[in-house]
Amino acid sequence: MAKKREEYGNESISSLKGADRVRKRPSVIFGSDGLEGCEHSFFEILSNSIDEAREGYGSKIVVTHFADDSIQVQDFGRGIPVDWNNNEQCYNWELVFCELYAGGKYKEQGNNYEYSLGLNGLGSCATQYSSEYFDVTVVRDGFQYDLHFEKGNIVGEMKKTPTTQKKTGTTQKWRADLDVFTDIKIPQAYFLDTIKKQAVVNPGVLFEFVDHTPDGVQKFDFCYENGITDYLKELVGEQGLTGVEYWEAERVGRDRDDRDDYKVKLSVALCFSNRVQISEYYHNSSFLEYGGSPERAVRQAFVSQIDSYLKQNGKYLKNEGKITFADVEDCLCLISSSFSTQTSYENQTKKAITNKFIYEAMTxxxxxxxxxxxxxxxxxxxxxxxxxLVNKRSRENAEKTRLNIKKKLQGNMDITNRVQKFVDCRTKDVSKRELFIVEGDSALGSCKLSRDAEFQAIIPVRGKILNCLKSGYDKIFKSDIIIDLLKVLGCGVEVKAKQNKDIASFDLSGLRWNKVIICTDADVDGFQIRTLILTMLYRLTPTLIEEGYVYIAQTPLYEINTKNKVYFAYNEPEKAQILEEIGSEKYTIQRSKGLGENEPDMMWLTTMNPETRRAIKVMPEDAERMSQVFDLFEGDDLQGRKDHIANHGHEYLDLADIS
Structure with a gap:
């Protein structure tokens, strides 16, 4: 019976209330219901402690990560006000931990935080709502206040007891709820990276991180007395072209004529280097992963001023084009830390800011x-x-090289551009087309007679091709054999090495074949040629291997003839099995000839007929292992090869061509 559809009426509309506003839609507040969202919930609590320290209340923050993935943040600020609020006629703990859009950063006058990382009054409440439990201890005004929440609701009442402790502050401990987040195992690397970044942009504040790991308790301290200047010197070391500069300023302005003025504090540490490239942007202590206004200001200002200097000093060549930010960025080391009394973040996760005035002021x-x-x-x-200028001209040369290679590799396969001795097939249906890469001209002739010309094409490899693991890209792309192979493949090249990113022009949709089959003799030379071809594909077009387009054609090792039947054995065990089956019947046995000496019927039957051939798909389950093997046999590790031969050479004596 068909399921009855519910009617969409007035009673269909509902709203989330209380903790469900976060627990059922965590992505709205934290940007994700996965690990990234859980990490951001931690940062929300840390942010409030940082705001206190930056205002001069407390100079130390302690973060503890426990073995059960619970987290504790302790500061030594004034302590969050949690007692009765006459103005709101409720307890402040209710506003801070149970009410979204509530906190101490909304008042236009008398705001306790001039430059605040936490702006929206969401963080403490949202993190509490999304926790399995959430404990708060506040020391202030001669009292200790204790609160305990579970799954967004207070358990019991707030405990208020007199204390003689002189140090005020707030301690918050919680465990993110797996009913809210899919993963709560925040890795140590995230804590270290986040806490270090906060130490960088909060000069003089000591951050302690304590991690309870299976190997024991680990402790880390971060403190930068001179903030971003010390940090940049640490990153660049002795590799700078210029010394580290520190610039700062304050500005007052507005984003729009009908808006109020606000204050902006700008600080930048920078130098130039031909070995290190760094650019990090922070605002109100939050790391701006996507930059926004400060990054746009840096792009505009640096290109404008350096271009002006080049023109005024006659540095450009005649008719030379203008520099771009990519040319500047390649040698720029810059840390920007800005603060403002009003901030427009792209969203609650604070990874970019959009303030128009900040962009204009910083530019x-x-x-x-x-x-x-x-x-x-x-x-x-x-x-x-x-x-x-060196960066600019290198980039332009690389772009010319990339375009030339792309044109060379992806040119149309017409008469004027035809690859020598390449034999195409008739069908244009890529899903049926097969390319056989064969060993030498004699194999070309034999395979040409044996193939199905409708869907099987052939290209011969003349001798042993270049070792693509030992050779640089310039040398590789001067090899006619490799260029011919890449032309026929049609998909271009992908170069994953960062320094060669500009010549990557791989496009899988350009591949002209459903199968690329390497077909070589079953001898030592054949194995080596096969390995060199695989090495070339592995380095220049690894996706073809990863996606299962590359195959190895197995050719028989032995031909065994009886009066009534011909048998083909592809290895020694098969040979033994066939001889056992034949029994006392008379037979002749011969080692398989090279591909070029085989009869067309035999070649079709054993190597080319999709119904009877044996073709092994090259589909490495472990690409790293494949890389290690290729590096061992085809790379520069001569000692590694010697050691391998010494340890395992005896296993292959039967295959050695020794007379």
Whole structure:
């Protein structure tokens, strides 16, 4: 019976209430219901402690990660007010931990936080709502306050007891709820990275991280007395072209004419290097993964001022184009930390800001500072200009190379561009087309007579191709054999090495074949040629292997003839099994000839007929292991090869061509 559809009427509309507003839709607040969302819930609590420390209340924050994945954040600030609030006629703990959009950062006058990381009054409440349990201990005003929540609801009442403790502050311990998040196992690396970043942009604040691991308790301390300047010096070390500069300024302005003014505090640490490239942006202490206004300001200011310097000093060649930010960025090391009394984040996860005034103020500030810096430091200015031009010209040359290679590899297979000795098939249906890469011209002739010309094409490899693990890309792309193979494949190349990113032009949709079959003689030379072809594909078009397009054609090792039947054995065990089946019957046995000497009927039957051939799909389950094997046999590790031969060579003596 068909399921009855529910009527969509007035009673169909409902709203989430209380803790369900977060527990059933955590992604709205935290950006995700997975590990990333759980990590952000931790950052929300940490942010409130950071706001206290930045205002001068407490100089230490302790984060503890326990073995059961519970987390504790302890600060030594003023302590969150949790007692009775006459203005709101309720307890402050209700506002802070049970009410979204409530907190101490909303008042236009008398705001306790000038530059605040937590703005929306969501973090403490949302994290409490999304926790299995959430414990709060506050020390302030001569009292200790204790609260215990479970799954978004208070359990019991707030405990208020007199204390003689002189140090005020807030301690919050909680365990994220697996009913809310799919994963709560925050890795140590996240804590270390996040806490270190906060130490960088909060000068003089000591951050302690205590991690209870299966191997014992580990402790880490982070403190940067000079903030982003010390951090940049740590990152660049002795690899700078110029020394580290620190610039700061304050501005007042507005995003729109009908909006109120707000304050912006800007600080930047920077230097230039031809070995290190760094760019990190922070606002109100939050790491801006996607940048936003500060990043756009850096792009605009640096391109404008360096381009102006190049023009004024005649550094450009005649008719040379203008630099881009990519040319500057390749040698720029910059940490930006800005603060504002009003902030427009893209969303609650605070990974980018969009303030128009911050962009304008920072652009003007950086342009002015760069102009003065270039005037006062002519030697540094010249170094920077020369390095940016080197980057620009290298990029343009790489782009020309990439386009030439792309054109060379993906050109149309017409008469003028036909690969020598390539024999195409008739069908244009890619799902049926097979390409046989065969060993030498003699094999080409034999396979050409044996194939089904409707869907099987052939390209011969003349001798042993270049070892693509030992050779640089310049040498590889000068090899006619490799270029011919890549032309026939039609999908271009993918170069994963970062320094060669500009020549990657791989497009799987351009592949002209459903199967690429490597077909070589069953001898030592054949095995080596096969390995070299596989190595080439592995380095230049690894996706073809990963996606299962590459095959190895097995050719028989022995031909066994009896009066009534011909048998083919592909290995020694098969040979023994066939001889056992034949029994006392008379037979002749011969080692298989090279591909070029085989009769067409035999080639079709054993190697090319999809119904009777044996073709092994090259589908590495472990790409890293495949890489290690290729590196061992075809790379530069001579000692590794010697050791392998010494340890395992005896296992292959039967295959050695020794007379």
């Amino acid at each position: 003007e500030f950086l342009k002015h500072q760069l102009e003065v810096y270039f005037l006062e430091n002519p030697v540094d200015a010249s170094k920077i200009a020369e390095q940016v």
